[in-house]
Amino acid sequence: MNTNLKRDRYSIIVYPSPLIRYYIKGLKNILAKRVGWYSSRNSEAHITILEFDAFESELAMAIRYTKLFCYAQKQFHVSFDKIVNSHINTCVFALPDESSKPNLNKVLKMFRKNFKGINVKFGTNAHISIARNMNDKQLNSVDNIFDEIDLNFECDTIAIRKLNSMKGQFEVIYQFNFLGYPPIEGQLDLFE
Template sequence: MNLKLNRDWYSVVVYPHPEVINEVAVIKDKFAAKIGWYASRNSKAHITVIAFIADQYELAFYIRQIEKFCYSQKQQEVVFDQLSLSKFSRAAVMLPNDSSKPYLNDLLKRLRKQLKTSQTINGSNAHISIGRKLSSSQIDLAESLYSHVSLKFNCDTVAIRKFIETKGQFEVIRTFRFLEKPFNDAQHLLFN
């Protein structure tokens, strides 16, 4: 009898509203029309918090931790209005504006702390990827595409995504809303 549990790759992400996901898809379509195929072309807009490998029981731990975090988490409107193209990192990403950056940095830091185990890999600073593994010529072509971009959304959802081997993509398997509820003393004891 095989008692070994299957372990899969997962990621925890801040997940924008569907309208913003669609706006990013349009940006990616425009990139693809100009520069051709690239990595992250089909990935839906998100802000990576962590990635991890887990079996069903370990995944249940992460789900409980995310529920605990989201119970009292405050929502806030955020704006991504800077497009950064880097030949060094070979990436095109959207960055938050100066007023959104502190909220997002704090959110990612606290959520990573809540989820930290020996199995987790932290994402980087808050950004929404447009393309990865871009060549220098693709970046040169992309530089002329946009004079100004701006995405605005209420940051109120975290999602768990599972890597689907056959598609080579992560897909959302569960979402969690920020409930903005204060903990009372009894709840602190239950959640800790």
């Protein structure tokens, strides 16, 4: 008998290509050499759509919803061209260029629209976090080490991650590719 009465924490993300994940890991390594440890140090590159809590039985609905969403979603090209050191938000992140931003934010908004879950927390506008919860000294020491970037990839995958409480990190447990098929009538209405 399963005595786990606590819901697990999950996140649903846009999952960039392995090459982009490797590149962001390199930026994180450069940053760590400059400032030491920081939040998100070991997190793989991703664009957060949302986070939620669920029992395993409730997770099945999130998996089904994600599969149906990806079934009808067409892949598209995105570019990230800017790194921001935000003293207000105490973080460093990459931003999509002006032509990619509307498409990425549209996908995030469409996915969030019908998603139902427990303790759902929506991400913000599309970005790739490099570091979070940095102190002023750390942020001041990274000003101007990252200028412009030129990241290009096909936005074609959504992943579901589960929080590994021992590591304090989310780990990918499912991946779904955008298939671009015509939507099945009412397919996402099931979740409203």
